Amino acid sequence: MQKYPFQITTEILNLVAEICELTGQLSTHSKLNNSPQLRRTNRIKTIYSSLAIEQNTLTLDQVTAVISGKRVLAPPKDIAEVQNAYEIYDRLDTLDPYSVDNLLLAHEVMTRGLVDESGEFRSRSVGVVDNHGNVLHVGTLPAYVPGLVSELLDWVKNNPRHILIKSCVFHYEFELIHPFADGNGRIGRLWHTLLMSKWNPIFAWLPIESMIHDRQEEYYRAFNVANVAEDSTVFVTFMLEAIRDTMLEVIDGSVTVKQSKSEKAATRENTVMNYLNNNGEITNSDVRKLLNVSVATANRILNTMVEKGLIIRFRSGRSWAYRKR
Structure with a gap:
């Protein structure tokens, strides 16, 4: 053993x-x-x-x-x-x-x-x-x-x-x-x-x-x-x-990026919104693949967008997903 x-x-x-x-x-x-x-x-x-x-x-x-x-x-x-x-x-x-x-x-x-x-x-x-x-x-x-x-x-x-x-x-x-x-x-x-x-x-x-x-x-x-x-x-x-x-x-x-933090955040949010325009909903896993970020960073991006009123969170099966407000 x-x-x-x-x-x-x-x-x-x-x-x-x-x-x-x-x-x-x-x-x-x-x-x-x-x-x-x-x-x-x-x-x-x-x-x-x-x-x-x-x-x-x-x-x-x-x-x-x-x-x-x-x-x-x-x-x-x-x-x-x-x-x-x-x-x-x-x-x-x-x-x-x-x-x-x-x-x-x-x-x-x-x-x-x-x-x-x-x-x-x-x-x-x-x-x-x-x-x-x-x-x-x-x-x-x-x-x-x-x-x-x-x-x-x-x-x-x-x-x-x-x-x-x-x-x-x-x-x-x-x-x-x-x-x-x-x-x-x-x-x-x-x-x-x-x-x-x-x-x-x-x-x-x-x-x-x-x-x-x-x-x-x-x-x-x-x-x-x-x-x-x-x-x-x-x-x-x-x-x-x-x-x-x-x-x-x-x-x-x-990663060295010439964008300011606010510009980088806006770019990421626009990428997520474009994805939603084409697919209707998005998950944490989708964001990770889309933006090449970690689980925690994807959560932070999504939660910020929810707080801004850009998207809403809903239960999809056993996990959470997000769609445009």
Whole structure:
């Protein structure tokens, strides 16, 4: 029996191939390679989103201010979470992703001054809870945690599967073990990023956590489905899609276009309206193909057009579609 059950589906293989292709594009052409400001912006988005998933109350502007050393009126705990997260993400390239000691160090920095067992595996039983307070899973008994974490890191290091797949499996299995009293989600997402960044450094600067934050309900649902099935395939697929879509958004934002933002938005809206003139209705998938954008960008375009009164949304079968008002 496979130690960490998951299936290598055609969808997963296609996602890995697509991500590999996008990695080449980002490594060759992206502004991430020569824009410290863009990297900093993405890092701030990453920290804001990962903490927001765990109910941190600071806005993106407030997180930016804290990282810039400015005074912010907010709960001290939330400010400390931002400062700690920024410190450990800034040290990402110094961490060994297969070291238990480094994992504990990351937890110590991430939770410094915030939890009793900072930098230590938990000594009591805990459960995995979604953002509605529903218990999704009861963590491993404390006595087994150190050994299971060590085994998991060894598996990721030595298994021949592609690191894109292994890092997603790690993310799921790490949350299943739930090795810390607090901070498991933050550390799990950090370590997922670390594992991928050792394959290609570009992943250290991609705000994948921002996409997870946007799809938080799906994130928890994928974990829950995988937990019930005792197989992480659904979660691995979800995470690969989130990685792929994050990369598409970064590429979309990095393309040099002489149009202003308003001109670009108008061009896209005109393209959508022309499509509707010829076809009557349009879906998110149609917009993605039509404009070569990600799922999130297509949603943003369509929602903006709805707000402007250009189109209306309606139920078409099991999904949503849009038509002219």
